[in-house]
Amino acid sequence: MLQQLVLLSAAACVAAKTLSNSIDRNKLLLISFDGFRWDYDQDVDTPNLDQLVVDGVKAKYLTPPMLTMTSPSHFTTITGRWVEDHEVVHNMMYDTETNLKVPHKTTLTKSEWWDNGTLPLWITAQDQGLKTASFFFPGGGANYSGQAVNRVVVQNSGHPDDNETEWIQNIDKVMSWFSEEDFDFVALYYGEPDNVGHAKGPNHPDRKKIIQQIDRTIGYLRRAIQQHGLTNSLNVIITSDHGMTTIKKRPMVDEIILNKYLNLITLNSFEILDYGGFGILKPRPGKDFHLGKSQRLPPIVVIADLGFNLNSRFIVYVNKGDHGFHNGEMDMKTIFRAFGPDFKKNLLTEAFDSIHIYPLMCRLLQIQPAPHNGSLAVTQEMLINNSGSRSSVGVSGFLLLLLVFTMVY
Numbered sequence: 001m002l003q004q005l006v007l008l009s010a011a012a013c014v015a016a017k018t019l020s021n022s023i024d025r026n027k028l029l030l031i032s033f034d035g036f037r038w039d040y041d042q043d044v045d046t047p048n049l050d051q052l053v054v055d056g057v058k059a060k061y062l063t064p065p066m067l068t069m070t071s072p073s074h075f076t077t078i079t080g081r082w083v084e085d086h087e088v089v090h091n092m093m094y095d096t097e098t099n100l101k102v103p104h105k106t107t108l109t110k111s112e113w114w115d116n117g118t119l120p121l122w123i124t125a126q127d128q129g130l131k132t133a134s135f136f137f138p139g140g141g142a143n144y145s146g147q148a149v150n151r152v153v154v155q156n157s158g159h160p161d162d163n164e165t166e167w168i169q170n171i172d173k174v175m176s177w178f179s180e181e182d183f184d185f186v187a188l189y190y191g192e193p194d195n196v197g198h199a200k201g202p203n204h205p206d207r208k209k210i211i212q213q214i215d216r217t218i219g220y221l222r223r224a225i226q227q228h229g230l231t232n233s234l235n236v237i238i239t240s241d242h243g244m245t246t247i248k249k250r251p252m253v254d255e256i257i258l259n260k261y262l263n264l265i266t267l268n269s270f271e272i273l274d275y276g277g278f279g280i281l282k283p284r285p286g287k288d289f290h291l292g293k294s295q296r297l298p299p300i301v302v303i304a305d306l307g308f309n310l311n312s313r314f315i316v317y318v319n320k321g322d323h324g325f326h327n328g329e330m331d332m333k334t335i336f337r338a339f340g341p342d343f344k345k346n347l348l349t350e351a352f353d354s355i356h357i358y359p360l361m362c363r364l365l366q367i368q369p370a371p372h373n374g375s376l377a378v379t380q381e382m383l384i385n386n387s388g389s390r391s392s393v394g395v396s397g398f399l400l401l402l403l404v405f406t407m408v409y
Contacts, residue, residue, distance in 0.1 A: 025366050026341055027178050027234045030187045031221075032077070032137065033214055034070060034161075035194025035323065037202060037243035038062070038333040044211045048219035049337070052238075053346070056339025057382045060351045061330075064242045066289040068323050068332045070194070071104070073241035073354065074138040078120040078187065080358025080372030084293040086118040088139070105157040114142035119370045121185065121361055122149040128367045130184040133177055135170060137187035151177070161191030162210065167217050171224050179228040185365055190214070197244035201320035202331075235340030235364050239357065242323040245306055245331035249320075253308070289327075306331060342383055352378050 038061035041049050052058065065076045065083050067090070075081075075088040083089055093102040093113040107113050122132040123144045133151040134140020141154040160166075167190065177183040193210045200206050218238070225231055259265075306329050325332055333351070342364055356378040362369040363376055363383070380386040 023366055025184065026364065027183070027230070028185045028361060028364050029174065029178070029234060029236045030077075030137075030185070030361065031190070031236065031238045032074060032188070033190045033192065033238070033240050033335075035192070035197045035242060035244050036211075036214070036240035036335050037197075037331065038335055040193065040202075040207070040211050040335075041215070044208045044215070046211065046215040048215045048222065051222075052218070052337045052339055053348070055345055056337060056343050057347045057349060059336035059349045061333040062239060062336040063351060063353045064240075064327050064332060064334055065354060066327045068242040068325060068327050070241050071107070071138045074189075075114070075118075075120070077239065077241070077354050077357050078122070078137070078139055079118050080121075080355060080369065080374040081118050082355065082373050084297075085373065087116040087294060087296050088114060089294055089296045103157070105155065108138060108154055109141040111142040111144075114139050115144050119144055121358065122187070123147055124362075124370045125185050125365055125367055126150060130365065130367065131182060132185045132187075133174075133183055134187050135174060136189040136191075138189065140187060151183070155189075155191070161195050162213070164213050164217070167213075168220055171217070171221050175224045175228045175230065178230055178234060185361075190217075194244070198319045198322065201246050202244045203246060204320075232341050235342050236338065237357065237361070238335065238337040239354070240334035243330075243332040243334050244323055245325060245329070247320055247322050248308055338382060342385070344382060344384055347382060349379075349382060 064073045067073070067083060069091050071088050071091045072083045075086050076083060079086050091104040091107065093107040093110050094100060102110060102113075120139055122134060122140065125132050126147070126149070131150050133153075134149050135153045136155040140149050140152050170188065174186050174188055177186060192214065193207055196204070196207050196210045221236070225234055225236075304325065306325050323332060334354075336352075336357075339345075353374075355372075356374040356376075358372050359369055359374045359376040360379040360382070363380070
């Protein structure tokens with residue numbers, strides 16, 4: 001009798017694992033267009049982005065976390081944690097004790113900067129049997145407690161961000177990962193329109209041209225999904241990390257140099273001030289920025305008014321557009337679009353914080369999320385079936401039948 005019970009128990013475990021692996025789960029593609037401000041498609045002809053409004057879900061805008069910078073914001077999206085929790089507090093890796101500063105592109109493969117105990121979606125999904133990949137996405141090139149993302153393509157320093165031919169090739173590659181190699185989740189990153197926004201400003205005609213290029217790329221993506229037979233099995237989320245604003249310069253304004261007011265040489269031993277306009281204030285109740293618990297941020301962080309870059313001892317920053325400002329500013333807001341078999345159509349939702357994308361992605365992949373700060377309640381109205389996971393019912397029901405059979409036997 002005991003031997004039979006053991007055999008039944010073993011059979012139950014095998015059956016549960018088999019059912020878990022055969023869940024009717026759709027795949028997920030997350031795409032980020034760096035620096036895509038929430039209103040960039042409103043002064044440009046964008047037929048493909050417009051069609052997404054009809055064929056899927058659009059949020060009025062998305063609020064990025066403080067700090068409104070590339071690495072901190074992307075890691076919030078992929079972990080569902082505030083910056084003070086995941087501790088990727090800057091694009092550069094730095095050490096306040098040694099004055100070490102590592103450039104952004106070099107930092108992308110520095111696990112010691114990303115691996116702070118918070119698990120990104122790639123690792124959580126892999127731990128539950130899924131195949132995941134990162135294509136240029138910030139954080140994808142690091143190891144987490146020694147575990148790497150299944151497949152990673154890291155962007156090298158000096159790599160051009162605006163090559164439309166390469167954009168198309170990247171989509172083809174990702175589509176083949178889904179259709180030919182059965183990947184479940186891929187995060188794909190594009191470095192535009194951030195570069196154009198920095199170099200020429202958000203109101204420059206070249207910014208409009210790059211938005212049209214993005215729109216053509218979205219159109220190609222839709223066709224590629226169909227050609228690879230993924231229309232009924234691939235969900236797509238399109239978003240960004242921050243917006244962009246015009247930087248005020250002479251003669252419009254008298255640019256501020258802090259060293260004229262504070263003797264920075266004697267008063268501090270470390271600074272990153274020639275790098276945008278981000279910082280922190282002591283918040284009023286309910287207005288917190290989720291930065292106060294950070295162990296990496298120095299004790300004093302400065303916020304610039306919108307459009308003003310922070311300069312420490314002399315002016316070295318020449319960008320005509322920038323981000324890093326308060327995430328409450330509309331110029332820092334960004335986009336959210338979603339479509340696929342699990343999303344409703346022709347739905348316009350209210351704005352929400354990017355922190356909530358993570359539990360939505362876990363729901364779409366039907367996996368148990370790691371600890372996070374988001375809430376599925378914010379986004380579940382977007383989903384056709386928003387009543388809960390389909391997988392848990394099938395597995396638990398099967399195990400219950402086995403248990404009953406064991407007891408009766």
